[in-house]
Every structure is written in structure tokens, then in C-alpha cells.
Amino acid sequence: MTGTRSHDDPPACLPPRAKIAELILGSHPPRDTYLGWQHYRTHCGLLVPAPPISPRQWATTPEDRQADYDLYRQLTNANLPLQDTPMHNKVGKLIRRRLSGNTMKHDDPTRAGVMVSGWGNYGKTASVCSAGAVFEDEWRDLHSYLNPGALPGTRDLHAPVVYVSTPVTATPKSLCMSILGFFRAPVRKTATLPELVGQVANSLHDHGVKALILDDISRLRMHRADDQDVLDLMRAFMSLDVTLILSGVNIPGIGLLREANWNKKTRRWEMPQLESTRIHGLEVTQTEHRFELIELDRFRYTTPAQIQAVINHLKGIERHLRLLNAKEGMLTGGTMPEYLMRRTGGVVGLVGRLLEDGAQEAMDSGKELIDEGLLDEIVLRRDEPEQPPNEPAIPATPVTVGKKPPQPKRHRNTVLDDHGPVRATGS
Template identity: 80%
Template sequence: MTRALSHGDPLEGLPSRARIAELILSSRPPLDTYVGWQHYRTHCGLLVPAPTISPRQWSMLPESRQYDYDLYRELTNANLPLQDTPMHDKVGKLIRRRLSSNTRKKDDPTRAGVMISGWGNYGKTASVCSAGAVFEEQWLALHRCLNPAALPGARDLHAPVVYVSTPVTATPKSLCASILGFFRAPTRKSATLPELVRLVADSLHDHGVKALILDDISRLRMHRADDQDVLDLMRAFMSLDVTLILTGVNIPGIGLLREAMWNKTTRQWELPPLESTRIHGLEITQTEHRFDLIEIDRFRYVTPKQIGVFVDHLTGIEQHLRLLNAKVGMLTGGTMPEYLMRRTGGVIGLLGRLLEDGAHEAIGGKELIDESLLDEIVLRRDGPEQAPDEPVIPTDPPSAAKPPQQTKSTRPRNTTFDDHGPASATGR
């Protein structure tokens, strides 16, 4: 990783200080807008890493160029690339298959959707957005960046993919406003719900939307009437030739697919029978029928295949980091893989944050990541500690405290008038 260049400028291709400052200070538009989504789609993964140089080459640079290089490699280390992990590939494969099938349907009035569930820092949003961006690139190339359903003379934006975050206090009106806000479409405050639904339907059609990503769907709680209405509205959108892609934390546990339980033996979510089954004979709800659910997992460290996948991921990070004393095997040699698995539990977001912080601390110091350096970084992990070979099982909701039961009196019963039956003739 730190091989020296035999000739030429070791920092050839390094941007100027003004360009580096522009990269650091530039802000990304909100992702839940058309401008923000297009910025993400066109800029994702385009950051060129800082060149790799040796400590000797760095010491020979002018002080101003040393500062420029250190600034740029801080930017490099803080932007770890999205790698092809089994979890990421699983999400991308399902989304590609569902979108490919739905966009070719002609007579089916309802489009099946996708749900991506997982715990915090598991990479749900990154995987879904990446798959959505790939689909949009392919769709635009197929239609030469033109909307095949556009009306003659219309100049509507062509937006095959729409990304919206579920409102914190979700209502059917607030959800419609969020979708319309993606296009910055004007709305009247006095607009009724039917008017907003019609505006959303027209916007999705006019802009050629094929995929609607609704993030943070776990904000819905099925014990609230408004949230139930929001779920009904989402199902209504599925009849608009749009594929719904919902992402959230613990989707099976929030009631969207009924309260599910994790089966340790089969390592799958199991849905208990509905109460209505006994009365109406209904076995599965509409939501379960219309959506495919994927549970994003974390890295495991039990079988040789799982260990190899985790080490390969560390190799990708190792090749991206820019530290002067870095060497091959910095993250994959010795006991470092086991240490990183123990510290992060295999959660991809926690792993990235730990190594980003470690690289930041190493610049100007060790210029190398090791266990002693990472020991000084406090990493907060949600939930109790779990062994790497145990499945991630959601914490059971706290049961309502039962009122203390009153104990009956323990005074012995009076047996004076009890009839014990006739005495035996034999005295036995």
C-alpha cells in the first residue's frame, strides 16, 4: 500500500488547495428532493482517493503541500467506498428483480413491493439508494433519458426514482406533501386529502416515476389510526404503476406485517396466526401478500466462508485508507479481524465509523491503525453484547406490570362438623 514512486511527482494529480476546500465545504442537497437525488446518482462513488506515498516522499514535500496532502487524505479516509457485501448484493438483487418484472407488466393492476428491514447502522438506506441509482441509470439509457409516457409539448422532469423520508408524525396528508415536496410542487394549505392524492397520482405519472423509496417506514405505529391510514394510502399507490420500496428498523416487529417472532432454529421471522382467522378464515393480510421482506444481517465470524467475506471487506477498506505507515495486512493480519468483530459485532456502520475515527487519530501520530490505537476510541453499541455466532434477536417489548394479587387467608378450616363416613367394622 505504501510502495514508493521511483520517479515523477509523488503528488501528481493531487487537487489544489482551493479544490480540496471546495470538496470539503460543499454541501449535498437534501436527498428527498429531485435535485438532491440527481446529485447523489451522478456523484456517488466519484471521489478520487489521495495518491499513496511513503513517509520519505511526504517528508520531501514543501510544508504547504504536506498540509494539502494531509487534508485530502482526511477527506479520503472519511469517505469509505460502498463495497459489494452479501447483504448489499442481496438487497440489490431483489430490487432489480422486482423492478425489472414490474416495469414489464402490462395488465396487472397492482405492482408488488419490497420491504428492507434491519437494525441501525446495517446499511439499509445505502444499499437501497445504490440499487435505485443503478436502476435509474439503466432506465434512462434504455429510453435515451426521455420519458416514454410524456405528453406532447410537456416539459416535466423525468424522475424514474423518487426518494422520500416518512414524516415523523405521519398522516395521509403529510405523506402526500412529502412526495409532492420531492418535485417542489406547489400545494394549497386548504387542499383536501382527495385533492392531494390526485396531485400525487398525477405527479408520479407525469414524471415517469417507476420506483418510490419510502425510508424510515418504522416511524409508523399500527396502534395509531393515522398511521393505519398512511399504510392504506401506500397500498393505494401500488396501483399507480409504481413499485414501492420501504425501508425501516425491525419492520416485522412494528406491526406492518403483524407482530412477528424470530425463530432461532430456522433463523427466520415467523408470523403468528391472525385473530380474524378463527372468525373469517383470513390467513394473510394484504400487506403481506403485496410485499417481499428482506432482513439485512450483519457480518458473521463462524464458518470459513463467513470469515472470508469479513476479511475481504476489511481488505477493501485497507486499500482505501491513506496512512503513511500503512502496510498490507494492517486490518487483516494477526488478531485484528477478531478484534474488529468483537468491537463492532459485525455491524457494517459501526465498523466503518470505528476505522474512520481510527484513521483520523492516526494521521500525524502513528500513521497506522492497530488495536492499541482503536482501544482509545469509544464506540457506543446499541443493545446488549452478543457473541458473533448468535443471531440478532430483537429485544422483547416490556410486558405490562401485573397488579399484585391479594393472597387469601391461610387460617385452617374448621373440621368439627365434617362427616367422615361410617366407621369400618374391622377398625381399619
């Protein structure tokens, strides 16, 4: 019929080459600056995936546009969307609850904070930043995109959320410099620590900051005096009408909250009593009572709810990937979910990396489909999965109860032994 478009016609919604090049080559300012955070907040999740087409459609597309489409779907496959996993939702729910309560307080001099702990590739930064961006959108909308605390006649930037990475060599001065660097505020080289702290306090107030995200907090080590001073400074910030959100690897194990233990019954981290409390009877009012600690977990595959969460996550990735021979159930059918769990240990970041690399390999090889055979060729470097706090550790080799393993016999050194007189030979 004249004027109708067949399903096998070339795609008409493919953006021009200049737009695709802009998406790939466009620079992104650092997230730990005001401009970078605003770019992240306003662009997160807005990438429009490449239109799905069939192999016949691709074959009937002009050669120059085939290259454009392949480039566009490479971009699509490399940018998997952030999904609502149970772990992500747990972090977002706690942060929203804490920010909602803290922003409504009037007389409480200290704002309670949040600590998000987890191992590498568990999605800590992505979950924390996403929750911060959602809060800022809602806060700006509530106040008609104006700073409710701005002074008349001023033009201070309105920054409800500040994102800063903890300095590698953390000192109170370097932390203050990092926070001021978020606003690109001028700082005197000869400024003293009290002057820097005062400037930070004024900046947080003048810019209407309600949430201060400090990422990579696990860089702090409590055996260093400077790091202890940094922790004291962060606690001081909690009295500035600002909610602190700290994110890092294995926070209970680095001494930031003292060595914590996981209680299986209450499913909470519990801090042992301070020595000073046992001796002097002082009340514990340190970091652990000012923060709510949440442990980011990985995917599990035991209960029906856990299995369904994995399937839902893989369905989301499957819908997003652009491969010409992709079919429904490519990632969720057969033994593929179990295979992916075995290869990645359920770590969400490793699942994404394996499938991104698999999609690239599928395109390069011309297979245009992800299966277990193709993923077997992908080298995924990962350590042994960390033992979850609510499951018993399983030793690598069985230990015999009541018997010590046999010790290898040690050979005796006979170099200095006296072997007696040398026997005479022949007469």
C-alpha cells in the same frame, strides 16, 4: 537519469488547493428532493482517493502542499466506499428482481413491493439507495434518457426513482406533502386529502416514476389511527404502476406486518394468522402478502465463507485508507479481524466508524498506522448486539434448572412493637 521521476519524488497528481476546498465545502442538496437525488445518483462513488505516498515523499513535499495533502487524505479516510458485502448484494438482488418484473407487467393492477428491515448502522439506506440509483441508470439508458410516457409538448422532470423520508408525525396529508415536496410541486394550503392524493397520483405518472422509496418507515406505529391510514394510502399507491420500497428498523416488531416470527427451516419471516381470518374465514390479503420482507444482517465470523467476506471488506477499506506508515495486512493480518468483530459485533456501520476515527487518530498522533493499541483508545458507543433471528438467545447468567434462586430476607419493621412495661431503675 535525467527526465525520470523517482518513487520518492513529491506527488504530481495532487489536485490544487481550490479543488480540495471545493470537495470539502461543497454543499449537497437534500436527497429527498429531485435535485438532491440526482446529485447523489450522479456523484455516488466518484470521489477520487488521495494518491498514496511514502513518508519520504511527504517529507520532500513543500509545506503548503503537505497541508493540502493531509486535508485531502482526511477527506478520503472519512468517505469509505460502499462495498459489495453479502448483505448489500442480497438487498440489491431482491430490489432489481422486483423492479425488473414490475416494470414489465401490463395487466396486473397491483405491483408487489419490498421491505428492507434491519437494526441501526446495518446499512439499510445505503443499500436501498444504491440499488435505486443503479436501476435509474439502467432505466434512463434503456429509454435514451427520455421519459417514455411523457406527453408531447410537456417538459416534466423524468424521475424514475423517488426517495422520501417518512414524516415524523405521519398522516396521509403529510405523506402526500412529502412526495410532492420531492418535486417542489406547489400545493394549496386548503387542499383536501382527496385532492392531494390525486395530485400525487398525477405527479407519479407525469414524471415517469417507477420506484418510490420510503425510508424510516419504522416511524409508523400501528396503534395510531393516522399511521394505519398512512399504511392504507401506501397500499393504494401500489396500484399506480409504482413499486414501493420501504426501509426501516425492526419492521417485523413494530406491527407493520403484525408480529412476525423467524422460521429457521425456511429462513423466512412468517406472519401469524389474523384473528378475523380465524373467526370469519376471510382470506388474508393485507400488507404481508403485498411485500417481500428482507432482513439485513451483520457480518458473521463462523464459516469459511463468512470469514472471507469479512476479510474482503477489510481489504477494501485498507486499500482506501491513506496513512503514511500503512502496510499490507494492516486490517487483515494477525488478530485484527477478530478484534474488529469483537469491538463492533460485525455491524458494518460501526466497523466503518471505528476505522474512520482510528485513521483520524493515527494522523493526529503522528503514528500513521492503525493497530489494536490505537483502536483501544477509540470510544465506540454501541448497545449490546441484537440477537440474530437464527441463533438462540444466551442468557447473561446461567439459570439453575428446577431450583428457584434464593430470595433475600426482608427485614421486619419493629417500630410499632410493644416491648412491655419499662423496667424500674434503682430504688
